[in-house]
Amino acid sequence: MSALKAPQLPPSWKHSAADVLSLTKAAIESNRKVHDSVAALSPADCNFTSVYVALASADAELENLEPLLFYQNVSTDKELRDAATEAENLVRNFSVEAEMRLDVFKAKKAASENITKDAVSLTDEEKRLVEKMLLDGKRAGLDLPEAQRDELTKLKKELSQVCVKFNKNFNEEDGKILFTLEELKGVPADVVSGFPKRTEDSKELYEVTHKTPDIFPVFKYAENPETRRRAHESYDARLAINVDLFDQALSLRRQIAAILGYDTWADYITEVKMVKSAHGVVQFLDDLETKLRPVGIKDRETLLALKKEEHAEKGIPFDGEFYIWDYRYYDRKYVETELKLDDSLVKEYFPVTVVVPSILHIYQDLLGVRFQEIPGETWHPEVQQFAVWEKDAKDESGFVGYCYLDLYPRAAKYSHAAVWGLIPGRDLPNGKRNYPTAAMVANLAKPTPDRPALMRHDDVVTFFHEMGHVFHGLLSKTKFARFHGTSVARDFVEAPSQMLENWCWEPRVLQVMSNHYKTQQPLPADLITKIIKSRYVNIGLFYLRQLFFAKFDIKVHTDKDATDYTTLWNDLRTSISLVKTKGDPTPGQASFAHLTGGYDAGYYGYTYSLVFAADMYATVFKKDPLDPESGRLYREKILRPGGSRDENVSLKDFLGRAPNSNAFLEGIFGSSKSTSSL
Numbered sequence: 001m002s003a004l005k006a007p008q009l010p011p012s013w014k015h016s017a018a019d020v021l022s023l024t025k026a027a028i029e030s031n032r033k034v035h036d037s038v039a040a041l042s043p044a045d046c047n048f049t050s051v052y053v054a055l056a057s058a059d060a061e062l063e064n065l066e067p068l069l070f071y072q073n074v075s076t077d078k079e080l081r082d083a084a085t086e087a088e089n090l091v092r093n094f095s096v097e098a099e100m101r102l103d104v105f106k107a108k109k110a111a112s113e114n115i116t117k118d119a120v121s122l123t124d125e126e127k128r129l130v131e132k133m134l135l136d137g138k139r140a141g142l143d144l145p146e147a148q149r150d151e152l153t154k155l156k157k158e159l160s161q162v163c164v165k166f167n168k169n170f171n172e173e174d175g176k177i178l179f180t181l182e183e184l185k186g187v188p189a190d191v192v193s194g195f196p197k198r199t200e201d202s203k204e205l206y207e208v209t210h211k212t213p214d215i216f217p218v219f220k221y222a223e224n225p226e227t228r229r230r231a232h233e234s235y236d237a238r239l240a241i242n243v244d245l246f247d248q249a250l251s252l253r254r255q256i257a258a259i260l261g262y263d264t265w266a267d268y269i270t271e272v273k274m275v276k277s278a279h280g281v282v283q284f285l286d287d288l289e290t291k292l293r294p295v296g297i298k299d300r301e302t303l304l305a306l307k308k309e310e311h312a313e314k315g316i317p318f319d320g321e322f323y324i325w326d327y328r329y330y331d332r333k334y335v336e337t338e339l340k341l342d343d344s345l346v347k348e349y350f351p352v353t354v355v356v357p358s359i360l361h362i363y364q365d366l367l368g369v370r371f372q373e374i375p376g377e378t379w380h381p382e383v384q385q386f387a388v389w390e391k392d393a394k395d396e397s398g399f400v401g402y403c404y405l406d407l408y409p410r411a412a413k414y415s416h417a418a419v420w421g422l423i424p425g426r427d428l429p430n431g432k433r434n435y436p437t438a439a440m441v442a443n444l445a446k447p448t449p450d451r452p453a454l455m456r457h458d459d460v461v462t463f464f465h466e467m468g469h470v471f472h473g474l475l476s477k478t479k480f481a482r483f484h485g486t487s488v489a490r491d492f493v494e495a496p497s498q499m500l501e502n503w504c505w506e507p508r509v510l511q512v513m514s515n516h517y518k519t520q521q522p523l524p525a526d527l528i529t530k531i532i533k534s535r536y537v538n539i540g541l542f543y544l545r546q547l548f549f550a551k552f553d554i555k556v557h558t559d560k561d562a563t564d565y566t567t568l569w570n571d572l573r574t575s576i577s578l579v580k581t582k583g584d585p586t587p588g589q590a591s592f593a594h595l596t597g598g599y600d601a602g603y604y605g606y607t608y609s610l611v612f613a614a615d616m617y618a619t620v621f622k623k624d625p626l627d628p629e630s631g632r633l634y635r636e637k638i639l640r641p642g643g644s645r646d647e648n649v650s651l652k653d654f655l656g657r658a659p660n661s662n663a664f665l666e667g668i669f670g671s672s673k674s675t676s677s678l
Helices: 017-039 048-063 066-074 078-099 102-117 124-139 146-172 212-221 225-236 240-260 265-270 278-314 324-338 343-347 352-367 457-475 495-505 507-513 525-534 539-556 565-577 605-621 628-639 647-655 662-669 673-677
Strands: 176-179 197-200 203-209 369-373 384-390 399-406 418-423 437-441
Touching (some): 017 078, 078 146, 343 525, 369 457, 399 418, 495 507
Antiparallel strands (some): 384 399, 418 437
């Protein structure tokens, strides 16, 4: 294995800020020349190769800029981050310019007519490329009069810049909230020991950032409700700077939708998704809320009783309300008291240094690949770089691609967990292959003076999920970059990774992934049983919270009159999530980065795709989650095609039938009395 040489070098990570901008400008100019040459073709010379292949290849070359733009999410160098942000603005603006070229659209239409007239034989993927590229032009408004096209171009560029600014602020947010040790009572000592200390007015204070490993333990463990309230309000308001940008984005989207002839932005967005319409989204969410609400009300009553009991024990006034800052705390307390499951104890069995290699090993065995860590400079010393090969690779033909893991928090780094497809796979004009590269960015807890880096079970689930996206990117094999990997309908893209979360609730897998940091023993059977039982505890409140996000998203993208989005955010959260706030409303929408990062009018997709995820797992994997033959089927039918065919076709091919919601509903409601109402 070590002697094998990859047929493609990994990306370079030695760029200066000047490099980022010069390389971006050169790539844009190269792409523009291709568009110019296509536009200059006579109608008779427009064919599949001269138009569609040429444009697809040029667009793929532009996508290879992604590693340069990626610096804004991960670099410690502000100059480099700023250059990457500027480069993204350049690319976005050029993309608007390119998609609005009427002369290129005419060439596409001429080529399509010639293909039909000459009865040119195309593969299914090639036919899909023609269909999608023609649809691009129609959705861009290229059938509209010139004045409207010019206005669209202007509005789209403005929207692009607003989204870039929003996400830059999101990545670079560095606020802190200060607490005394007494105020942090209940927060595990190993977490507190990692908080920097400072002294103010003779008081020793602990700095808590809004990063997940810092603030979430405060939500879950701080015994003082005032501490949790302050932490939550600070977290919810941490990006107030984005309020105006959020408003601008929604206003621009409404204007664009109106010019294009769509009733709302949500109708425009959902047209190309599995759900097909905004009305379909609203119906799906309303139906699910109706079914979930009785379960959520029961969950709330259970947790409220727990709160009342604790307040009585501690002499804290009880006002009969259940607040947003109570949810994570009492959810955790309920699991500990009813299931005798201690999240802090479970964490001890999941050292990062054990879990990460174990998860990679599981994926490798299941999907028939092998990770080989390779030396080389990356964007940060903590980043791991891997070459990925077929398990039985004997020569360079067994090369799959490259993968990066950037797992720990640091200043100015993207603050959640996500995967970037840095380079898409595709066939090159010379007959060779351009191999994919993917990067997984996370924010796992770092080691403390007392303990190694440990992962909560939630972190393990998240890691397993995100690695699912990595493998979707690595193991897809399409002819065109446009269809590679996760380039599927947005309301399906999460389904493969959501399906893989199920592994984190399987006894065999939990044993393989766990190893106590002191005893080196795997999770004992009784603890595994408790973890599995905890999966659907308070599931009603959990999914109502997801529905709140989805309903807020669809409402702001369908309601033409709403302007006070802070009030809407807080009112909807109270009515749907069944949790209250008090005091001034906090602008939580200003940190809802999904809505400027590609999930606008699409957050429903997280829940929508769970239907497919549950069906895939129950039908194929449940009987033996680690069966390589099932893994091969999954790789061949779901991962390999990417977006090169309709998602329903891939699902039916994998399942052997059309998908249904039985497994999804059974998972959520199977243990609840609400089942009979479905």
